[in-house]
Amino acid sequence: MDDASNPRMPKAGPKAARPAQIRDAAMKCFAENGIASTSLRSIAEAAGVSLGLIQHYFATKSQLIEAIDSRVLSVFAQVQVDPLSEAGADERVSDAGSQLAAVMSENPDVMDYVARALAERGGVGNTIFDGFFAISAQQGAAFAAQGLTPDDLDPLWGNMLPLILRVGTIMLRQHIERHVDGSLYEPEQICRWDAAVTRLIREGQMK
Numbered sequence: 001m002d003d004a005s006n007p008r009m010p011k012a013g014p015k016a017a018r019p020a021q022i023r024d025a026a027m028k029c030f031a032e033n034g035i036a037s038t039s040l041r042s043i044a045e046a047a048g049v050s051l052g053l054i055q056h057y058f059a060t061k062s063q064l065i066e067a068i069d070s071r072v073l074s075v076f077a078q079v080q081v082d083p084l085s086e087a088g089a090d091e092r093v094s095d096a097g098s099q100l101a102a103v104m105s106e107n108p109d110v111m112d113y114v115a116r117a118l119a120e121r122g123g124v125g126n127t128i129f130d131g132f133f134a135i136s137a138q139q140g141a142a143f144a145a146q147g148l149t150p151d152d153l154d155p156l157w158g159n160m161l162p163l164i165l166r167v168g169t170i171m172l173r174q175h176i177e178r179h180v181d182g183s184l185y186e187p188e189q190i191c192r193w194d195a196a197v198t199r200l201i202r203e204g205q206m207k
Helices: 015-033 040-047 049-058 063-074 089-106 108-120 122-145 154-171 187-203
Strands: none
Touching: 015 040, 015 049, 015 063, 015 089, 015 108, 040 049, 049 122, 063 089, 063 108, 063 122, 089 187, 108 122, 108 154, 122 154, 154 187
16 A cells, blocks of 8 residues: 555655655664564554655665665764864864764764664674774874874774774663663763763873
8 A cells, every 4th residue: 555545654745855754764663673673664664655665765675774874974974073173182082072972962863773783783783883983093093193192002992992982872871871860862961971081082080
């Protein structure tokens, strides 16, 4: 049955918006139920469209996953460090952290999808993690080029540890929220988290 003739399904909206609508519905389904356990039919029900319409835009589940992964990496690519900025090291680290905190707060569905994909491991998680690491490495290279990092900093772990701090927070959100008031992605909580991570990267926690 076509989605337009099914009264239980919401209208799908303008035709041009349907691929993004399907992608976002799939992202929520994957986050809630797992990537391997989610069928195209269940995504169609969540998106309020027909299975045939999904297959019109995304012939396979793999193509839909690729579209979601592209969206995820584009969201995180918003976190950029300007290597030409005249700001000091502290300001640049703080700026990068604040940008990430804003991205996390504004895109909770993306964060939940990332957490599920990384926890399930496999090809999807590998693609996302490698994309994040590439972004972290670009930021690290920008800092190093400006002489903002020590000469003896291990290049691998210098890029990996900040990534683990941040991605680990996304993956452990449900556990973290048992120890904080409200959602981790509320502005007050995410700013508190950002300040703590930035200080740890910049200064460490030991005197």
